Amino acid sequence: MKKLLAVLMALSLVLTAAMAMAEGEKDALARIREKGELVIATEGNWSPWTYHDENDELTGLDVEIGKLIAEGLGVTPVFQEAPWDSLLAGVDAGRFDIVCNGVGYTEKRAESYNFTEPYVYTNKVLVVAANNDSIRSVDDLKGHTTANSASSTYAELAESFGAVLTPVDTLGETVALLEQGRVDATINAQVSIADYLREHPDARIKVVQILPGDPIAFPVAKEGTETLVAAINEILEAARQDGRLAEISLKFFGVDMTTTE
Numbered sequence: 001m002k003k004l005l006a007v008l009m010a011l012s013l014v015l016t017a018a019m020a021m022a023e024g025e026k027d028a029l030a031r032i033r034e035k036g037e038l039v040i041a042t043e044g045n046w047s048p049w050t051y052h053d054e055n056d057e058l059t060g061l062d063v064e065i066g067k068l069i070a071e072g073l074g075v076t077p078v079f080q081e082a083p084w085d086s087l088l089a090g091v092d093a094g095r096f097d098i099v100c101n102g103v104g105y106t107e108k109r110a111e112s113y114n115f116t117e118p119y120v121y122t123n124k125v126l127v128v129a130a131n132n133d134s135i136r137s138v139d140d141l142k143g144h145t146t147a148n149s150a151s152s153t154y155a156e157l158a159e160s161f162g163a164v165l166t167p168v169d170t171l172g173e174t175v176a177l178l179e180q181g182r183v184d185a186t187i188n189a190q191v192s193i194a195d196y197l198r199e200h201p202d203a204r205i206k207v208v209q210i211l212p213g214d215p216i217a218f219p220v221a222k223e224g225t226e227t228l229v230a231a232i233n234e235i236l237e238a239a240r241q242d243g244r245l246a247e248i249s250l251k252f253f254g255v256d257m258t259t260t261e
Contacts, residue, residue, distance in 0.1 A: 028221065029073070029228040032097055037078045038070040041096035044081035045170045048195045048252040049102040061252040062100040065119060065236075068244065069098075069218075072235035083169055084149040088113065091221055098232075102189060104153040104214030114225045116232045118215035119245060120257050123190040124154065126209040129178045135185050137209045144184035147174040153214055154187040171196055179204045189213070191253045 032038055042050040042062055050060040058079055070077035080096060087103075090096040091113065102122075105115050128135045135144060142162030148155035150167040159165055166183050168174050171192055177183040190210065197203060220228055239245045245258040 026224075027227050028097065028225040029231055032073060032075055032228065035075075037076045038066075038073060039078045039080060039095070039097045040066045040070070041080050041082055041087045041090050041099045042066070042101045043084055043087070044079075045172075046102065046192065047171070047199075048191060049189075050100070061120070061248055062102060064248050064251075065239075065245070066098075066100040068239055068248075069100075069232055069235055072238070073231060085151055088219065091219065094221070097228075098218050098220050100218060102216055103219050105217045106153060106214055109219065113219035113222055114229050115217040115219050116229055117236060118217045119236050119240075120216040120249065121260050122213045122216060122257055124157070124187055124211040124213045125190045125193050125207045126185060126187055126211065127178065127193055127205050127207055128185045129181065130204040130206050132184065132206075135208060138187070138211065141185060145182075147177045147183040147186045148188070154189075157211075158185070158187050175200070175203055175205055187211070191257065195253075 026034070042058075042060075044050050044052060044058055046060075048060055050058070050062045053059050058081070063079065066079065067077050080090070082090060084101070087096070087099045087101055088109075091099060102120070103109075105118060109115070126135070126138055126141075134140065138157070138161045141158055144163055145166050146155070146158040146163040147166045147168045148158060149169065150165065155165050155167075163185070166177065168177065171188065174183075174186050174188070175196065178186060190207075190213070193205075193207060197205075218232065236245065240258060246256040249256050249258050
């Protein structure tokens with residue numbers, strides 16, 4: 001009896017391993033369609049990309065495009081909100097299928113993730129307190145403090161010019177630190193700063209330099225996602241051609257930033 005039980009347990013382990021292996025061999029698109037949902041990672045606190053409206057509903061450019069992608073794939077969008085520094089880590093761990101959060105494409109990131117084609121092209125801006133006259137360009141950042149999300153391209157750029165990073169989670173926190181004089185500057189998306197100043201016209205900050213931005217694209221896991229990326233690219237291109245992408249950009253940014261033209 002004991003020998004039979006041992007054999008059955010061994011067979012069970014083999015079957016479980018085989019099932020796990022078969023599941024792992026399915027590409028990402030097949031898995032997503034099989035489960036009927038696309039798990040989308042986003043911060044939910046970075047307007048106008050991803051934020052909560054006056055009714056506390058999650059909205060923003062990335063949210064609407066995320067829904068558009070899920071619809072094109074024939075599945076339900078499931079948004080999971082998390083801090084910036086855990087979004088890509090969640091993709092690594094298999095908790096998220098895709099990140100919709102204004103992620104800039106860089107060659108360094110492309111070593112670890114597959115990216116879709118860019119869907120937005122935006123500039124970066126260097127921002128300081130309104131009474132700060134010592135910082136006029138990124139060349140003046142050496143030895144000064146900047147507020148940014150850790151591991152963001154904005155933080156990396158500031159640090160490349162010798163700035164000392166103060167990690168933050170939200171743009172509101174960033175502006176508060178600037179106004180209080182607790183940090184000297186921040187580099188952020190031009191559209192995000194413009195949106196913040198529209199909502200807070202009395203904010204005591206100013207833009208001192210406009211910098212070229214990274215193409216904005218959607219990252220997914222590196223392995224087994226080729227067909228998923230191809231499918232998303234087709235959806236984005238169709239939305240670009242029929243004007244839906246431009247319409248979403250105009251709704252949240254006030255301008256069409258979905259093309260370089």
